[in-house]
Amino acid sequence: MDWYELAALVFGATLETLYMVAVAALLTxxxxxxxxxxxxxxxxxxxxxxxxxxxxxxxxxxxxxxxxFIVLLIALIPLTRWIVGTxxxxxxxxxxxxxxxxxxxxxxxxxxxxxxxxxxxxxxxAMGGSVRHVVFKVLLPExxxxxxxxxxxxxxxxVGFSSMAGVLGGGGLGDLAIRYGYQRFNNDVMMxxxxxxxxxxxxxxxxxxxxxxxxxHRR
Numbered sequence: 001m002d003w004y005e006l007a008a009l010v011f012g013a014t015l016e017t018l019y020m021v022a023v024a025a026l027l028t029x030x031x032x033x034x035x036x037x038x039x040x041x042x043x044x045x046x047x048x049x050x051x052x053x054x055x056x057x058x059x060x061x062x063x064x065x066x067x068x069f070i071v072l073l074i075a076l077i078p079l080t081r082w083i084v085g086t087x088x089x090x091x092x093x094x095x096x097x098x099x100x101x102x103x104x105x106x107x108x109x110x111x112x113x114x115x116x117x118x119x120x121x122x123x124x125x126a127m128g129g130s131v132r133h134v135v136f137k138v139l140l141p142e143x144x145x146x147x148x149x150x151x152x153x154x155x156x157x158x159v160g161f162s163s164m165a166g167v168l169g170g171g172g173l174g175d176l177a178i179r180y181g182y183q184r185f186n187n188d189v190m191m192x193x194x195x196x197x198x199x200x201x202x203x204x205x206x207x208x209x210x211x212x213x214x215x216x217h218r219r
Contacts, residue, residue, distance in 0.1 A: 009176060010192045016090040017172035017200070020162040024097040025155050032102040032154075033147075035061070036109025037135055047121065048131050064103030069161055072100050073168060093170030097161045101154055108150035112143040145215045152208025156201050163197065173197055 035057065041047040042054040073096045080087050080095040120138045166174025173193045181190035
């Protein structure tokens with residue numbers, strides 16, 4: 001395999017990985033953020049205490065977090081095929097990646113909201129504010145730096161999930177490393193995928209850290 005062929009393979013696999021991570025990150029945010037908010041406000045002593053609902057949500061989240069991703073990847077094959085129509089390719093891999101990530105992010109959101117000063121919440125409620133006011137005027141704005149830091153951590157985790165999805169033909173750098181690197185004993189491909197994955201993770205972490213510092217400084 002010459003350099004140009006290797007570069008083309010790595011470039012295409014990198015685009016697939018970025019596609020999987022970007023879409024899965026968006027879906028994880030859309031599912032995990034409201035779920036984390038619900039876990040926080042419905043728990044005992046929360047703004048909208050609903051212990052029964054909180055217990056059900058907590059169980060769903062805990063079950064999702066307790067399964068190793070590779071097991072979840074295999075267990076979700078029927079669901080993935082039903083949603084996407086296939087279990088191969090980068091689009092199909094987005095389904096298990098998202099399902100594996102949003103329970104983790106929901107707990108991250110809950111922990112971030114738990115750091116908000118209770119006095120601010122009580123002040124809003126004392127002035128006649130509703131649960132919606134508490135969530136959008138206090139909880140989310142006050143916890144924004146912590147939420148962004150948690151989202152950065154989650155996106156980095158998604159990169160790892162996207163690589164593991166390559167075990168079952170999920171596409172991306174993981175699939176490239178397995179098919180062309182491991183199975184064909186090509187060390188150049190293995191090294192190239194490792195380097196690119198490191199660069200992707202470092203880039204995500206660097207951008208996330210800078211945004212967190214900028215938000216913390218503005219506050």
